[in-house]
Amino acid sequence: MRLEPTGNERLKAILKSLVRIRSDTGSDMSEIVRSAHAFLKREGIDTRIYWDNSKAPCLVARYPRRNGGNGGGESLGFHCHLDTAAAESPGWRVDPLSSQEIKGRIFGRGTLDCKGLAAVWIDLFLDFSAAAAAFPFDLVLMMSTDEESGGEGIRKLLSETQETRGCFLVLGEGGGFPIRSGRATFYTVQTGEMERLGFKEPASSNSTNSNLYEIFMGIHRKVITKETLLFWFRHAVGLRDASRSLSDSPLAAEILASDGSYRSPLSRKTPPARQSRGSTRRKAISLGLKAMRTALRSADKKFRILPLVTAGISDNRHYRNFGLPVLGFFPLCRANSLSGYHGANEYILTDSLGFAKDVLRNTIIAIKEAISG
Numbered sequence: 194m195r196l197e198p199t200g201n202e203r204l205k206a207i208l209k210s211l212v213r214i215r216s217d218t219g220s221d222m223s224e225i226v227r228s229a230h231a232f233l234k235r236e237g238i239d240t241r242i243y244w245d246n247s248k249a250p251c252l253v254a255r256y257p258r259r260n261g262g263n264g265g266g267e268s269l270g271f272h273c274h275l276d277t278a279a280a281e282s283p284g285w286r287v288d289p290l291s292s293q294e295i296k297g298r299i300f301g302r303g304t305l306d307c308k309g310l311a312a313v314w315i316d317l318f319l320d321f322s323a324a325a326a327a328f329p330f331d332l333v334l335m336m337s338t339d340e341e342s343g344g345e346g347i348r349k350l351l352s353e354t355q356e357t358r359g360c361f362l363v364l365g366e367g368g369g370f371p372i373r374s375g376r377a378t379f380y381t382v383q384t385g386e387m388e389r390l391g392f393k394e395p396a397s398s399n400s401t402n403s404n405l406y407e408i409f410m411g412i413h414r415k416v417i418t419k420e421t422l423l424f425w426f427r428h429a430v431g432l433r434d435a436s437r438s439l440s441d442s443p444l445a446a447e448i449l450a451s452d453g454s455y456r457s458p459l460s461r462k463t464p465p466a467r468q469s470r471g472s473t474r475r476k477a478i479s480l481g482l483k484a485m486r487t488a489l490r491s492a493d494k495k496f497r498i499l500p501l502v503t504a505g506i507s508d509n510r511h512y513r514n515f516g517l518p519v520l521g522f523f524p525l526c527r528a529n530s531l532s533g534y535h536g537a538n539e540y541i542l543t544d545s546l547g548f549a550k551d552v553l554r555n556t557i558i559a560i561k562e563a564i565s566g
Contacts, residue, residue, distance in 0.1 A: 194449035201547045203319070205299065207232055208312035208546065211275070212301035218276040218341035219248065224277045226250050231334060232315050236322035237532055243354065249339035253356050256318055256334075261329035269560060270357060270517070272365035273311040273349070274340035274508060277303040289338035291565030298544050304541040305531070306367050310523045313550045317557070328561050333360065344508040351515045362477040363512050364556070367503055367521025369549070370531065372506035379499040380489055382482060383521025385513075460493050477518040483536060485522055486561035488552045524552045 215226040226242055233240050233254045243251045250273075258266065280289045280302040287293050289302040302307075314334050321332065333356060337346045345509075351357055367383030448529040482498060489496035503521070512519040 194504065201543065201550070204546050204550060205294070206314055206544060207315055207540075208299060208304065208309055209301075210528045211295075211308040211312060212292035212299070212303055213290055215280055215290055216303070216338070217279050218278050218339055220276075222248065222250055222276065222338040226252050226336075226338065229311065229315060233318060233334075236319050236429050239317055243350060244346070249337070249349075249523060251338065251346045251350045252334075252336040253350070253354075254318060254334040254336075255356075256321055256328075256332040259325070266330065267359045268333045268357070269557065270329075270363035270512075270519075271314050271334045272337070272363055272508060272512070272519070273314055273334075274307045274344075274366075275303075275311060277306065277308070278339045278341055282537050285373075286538055289537075289539070293563045294471045294543070298540040299543060299546075300538060300540045302539055304329050304539050305404055306524075306535065306539070307340070309541045310545060310547070312364055313523075313546065313553060314551060317554055320554070329559075329565055330361075332557075333357070335363075340508045344511055345370060348511045351517075352512060357512075357515070357517060358519055362516055362560070363505070363509075365509050365512070365518040365519055365521050365552070366509050366523050367509055369522045369524040371525060371527045371529075372499065373527060377495050377497050378483075378527060379492070379497045379520075380524055381499050381501040381503075383503050383507075383509065384478065384500045385502040386506050386510055387502060388533060397479045420453055443532070467486040474516075474518045478520065480563055481518070481520045481556075482561060483519070484556045484563065485552075487559040488555035489524070491555055492548070492552060522553070522556070524549050531543050 200494055210228060211225065214225045214228055219313075223245065226245065230240050230242060231253055238256060240252060240254045243253065255268075276447075282289075287295075287300045289300075292299055292301040294300075318332065318334060320326075321328075335347065335350060335356065337344060339346045357363075365383075367386075368381040370381050372379045372381065438512050482500065486498050489498060507521070509521055511521045526542050528547050529542045529545045
């Protein structure tokens with residue numbers, strides 16, 4: 194099954210509408226949730242709002258599989274959050290809630306974190322519904338509204354509802370940033386988070402001994418993978434030219450020779466009750482990484498994936514702690530910088546929106562085709 198690109202005008206309109214609604218974490222989220230709900234209902238997509246009278250409501254949309262029956266079976270999950278960091282911060286050149294489009298860039302709080310991804314998921318759900326696309330599993334979109342302040346909403350959704358029953362993989366935020374190296378471009382995929390794994394911030398960013406100690410302890414605890422270490426080394430030694438590029442290193446050659454079939458970097462100990470799901474988790478992670486690789490290579494054969502353990506925390510940790518495999522992946526164009534992330538002048542390229550939608554759509558389709566055989 195292949196769905197052709199449908200254009201990005203509706204996608205841009207969805208994002209601009211979401212950005213215009215103030216949703217600083219901890220503020221009233223009712224308007225932003227109603228807006229996302231209204232977009233999804235245009236195609237009659239089944240949606241449900243949990244705890245709508247609280248400060249952290251969750252919106253869940255479900256697109257049922259088309260092989261008979263609704264719910265109760267397997268599902269592929271999608272996550273994003275509608276809350277943002279504080280809209281006002283020093284240095285904005287435009288109104289952070291105006292969603293101005295200037296020279297191919299949409300400016301505004303949340304365009305990168307994480308309303309851009311929310312708009313992509315909504316637009317894809319509308320496409321799938323309009324085309325009556327058939328999947329052998331449900332598609333379940335989960336939108337939280339308190340990620341920036343701890344993510345209690347998603348934790349409650351996981352523990353107090355059955356929405357994720359049968360979910361074999363969740364695709365969320367936290368990766369997708371392009372890293373150029375020689376002739377190749379590596380797209381990060383978040384497979385773990387340092388703080389969830391017990392890491393502490395170095396005493397000083399210039400403290401070589403502290404950084405080496407953290408790397409040593411990470412390897413000792415088996416939570417730092419060769420992919421992540423390679424990423425760190427590239428930045429540490431400033432590999433920029435083709436003769437000393439990421440793709441030329443012996444370690445990278447070993448990774449690339451695996452043809453994208455990486456081992457899961459998820460190495461934390463699974464709770465006893467979930468031990469039996471270990472192999473399933475690894476298979477789901479491998480399935481997701483292969484699908485992402487396929488989708489990226491369909492855009493450009495020089496695109497690669499780079500599994501990465503990231504700094505900080507996100508809602509992704511709640512899925513992992515609940516025993517659900519999750520991959521963070523919001524692919525951006527190579528020209529899209531991360532300036533403004535949690536600061537002033539946050540923006541996303543309109544080309545990045547279209548690129549992300551195409552790559553994520555093809556990732557979903559690759560997962561479907563792998564499962565359907």
